[in-house]
Amino acid sequence: MNIEYYIVLSIALFCIGIAGVLTRRNAIIIFMCIELMLNAVNLLLVAFSKMHHLKGVATNPNAGIDGQLFVFFIMVVAAAEVSVGLAIIVMMYRNVHSVDVNFLNRLKH
């Protein structure tokens, strides 16, 4: 399959993610949108990795493998972020009974 399809799909996913982050107020939805963006990036990384592997395998059997490695890193970091972020959101809900991010602007005072 053509690499352009992957790129277009990835851009679409990323934009949906951005739009979600920008427009939604529910912290959990925002989280999900961030995950979506991360996954768009992952998708691109895997696609490019595959592409490079196919092109360079004749000279180097490990060609393009770094892209896939990055995907794992991103997943680990995202998991860690989610665990911290969700803990914060849970604490926030306990205190204010809401997960509306706009509610957080009281921190500026």
Added chain:
Amino acid sequence: MKNVLQLVWLIPLLPLIGFLINGLLRRQLSKALTGIIGSGVILGSFVISLLIFLQVKQGNTAVVDLFDFISVGKLSIPFSFQVDQLSSLFLLIITGVGFLIHVYSAAYMHEEEGHHFARYFSYLNLFVFSMLLLVLGSNYVIMFIGWEGVGLCSYLLIGYWFKNTDYNNAAKKAFVMNRIGDLGFLLAIFWIINKFGTVAYGDLFEQVAASAKTLDGTAAIVGITLLLFVGATGKSAQIPLYTWLPDAMAGPTPVSALIHAATMVTAGIYMIARSNILYTLAPFTQGIVAIIGLATALFAATIALKQNDIKKVLAYSTVSQLGYMFLGLGVGAYTGAVFHVMTHAFFKALLFLGAGSVIHAMHHEQDIRKMGGLKKYLPITHLTFLLGCIAIAGIPPFSGFFSKDEILAAAYGANKIYWIIGVITAGMTAFYMFRLYATTFLGKFRGEEHLHGHHPHESPAAMTIPLIVLAILSVIGGWVGIPEVLMPNAHSLEHFLDPIFAESGKYVHEFRPAHHLDHTTEYGLMGASVGIAVIAIFYALARFSKRPELGEPAGFGKVLANKWYVDELYNAIIVKPLQWLAKLLNGFVEKDVLDWTVNGIGRIINYSSRQVRLLQSGQVGSYVLLMVLGILAFFVIQFFVKK
């Protein structure tokens, strides 16, 4: 014994130590101890000066190196002292007369509070220290340090009673006027460095003497000497920078004696006498010096005719006598000028201290119209003051006669008009001094109601003894310089100072032969000046002993009483425009331009930060939007700019 000369550093060091002790411990020391320390250090300096003088008299001179002071590139200015005929003579005058003034001060200032008394003595010591540095330095830079030092000390002492605004203004006036002169001196030093690469007297004068013919009258020499003379006009109160000296009367009377007699104002004379070879090579400057000196002598004498403040008369008389000295320097009579410095130190210190004694007796009354008849109450002061008046009037064989005569004879040799004006001034000197004497000491006492019925009484011994010593010196002090015509080979001062002025003398002899005065002319000149002085004295005595002028002066007298309105003139053409300029700078430039700019910048930053603060809304959404926009901008830049 020759190594006595090596001890010369002790001479200025002792007053410096006195200054430190009295200054730092002013609240601990008793008045008696302060007086003993303050006067004692000067006495110590005087003793060493005397020993050194005896050495120098035998022909031993030296340059004593103390330490490296400035050493930049090819220029090296060591901190060293020069002991020779000129400086040792000045050392004797400064420490000798200075010591007497110190002793006198201890009694005169006794009413002051303890720590102010000590402050006074520490300033006095510092003054002597600066003056000693000035005359001892072996180069112009050290002279300049002392030069600035005496300027500072005069400021401190004139403004000694600092709670009085008028006195403070007088102090400031002295300081500022001196600074104007100092600038000239400083420029001259730079010019000398630029032209000759050295400021040390020995080096410099050798260089100059060696190439005297090529240097004679060149712009550089004329410029340097003129600038030096600007310095001298400031310190020695010559036209146009003389108005500070009469105002300097605001300080305590012994200070006036110190400034006017032994230190400070003689600095200009010393400097020019020291630089005599330079001046000999600049006839143009010599002419200026002579004319300014003569003009000052006459001008100040006319003002002194009408002053009613006992100290003001003496102050203008100092200005006038300094004018004589500059006349002497200008016509090349360097010995005569230095001689007059010496005799003037004696009789002017005497007159000032005598005036102080009168003021002391009159409970700080200084107006001679409220005195009169003091002869009866102050016998010692009266007699010594009279001797001082005769000396300054130039009656033989008192000291003033010999020195004044020497200058006048030299002036006659140079230009007969100089002599005529000089003699007229001498007549005025005799007149105003005896007007002062007659109004103060003769006639009836006119101050009863002021003193609440108490009669004035003679001052304590600590004040009268210096008066007596100075009176003796005023009488016999001139005998070291008896002119050739009266007694051959009796002018020991001239022989003594010969080495200092030898080079310029040789040069004058070779290139500008003067007419030698024959003896008949000299007798005639003496007769004329003494005759005029005697007439003036008797006229003044007759005029003022019985009916002193009490009315307000009118007509021309009023102009004189108001000092030719020079202060008003300076006020109008210098002070007022400067104040106007200052007002403009303060009101417009400072407030409307500078303040506005500075505050404006502050206000802009203040305003913009208040606006930027609004971005910090706490809205997570807006933060994220900004982040995204930022990333987008980043991409755009990457895409368009980098390519």
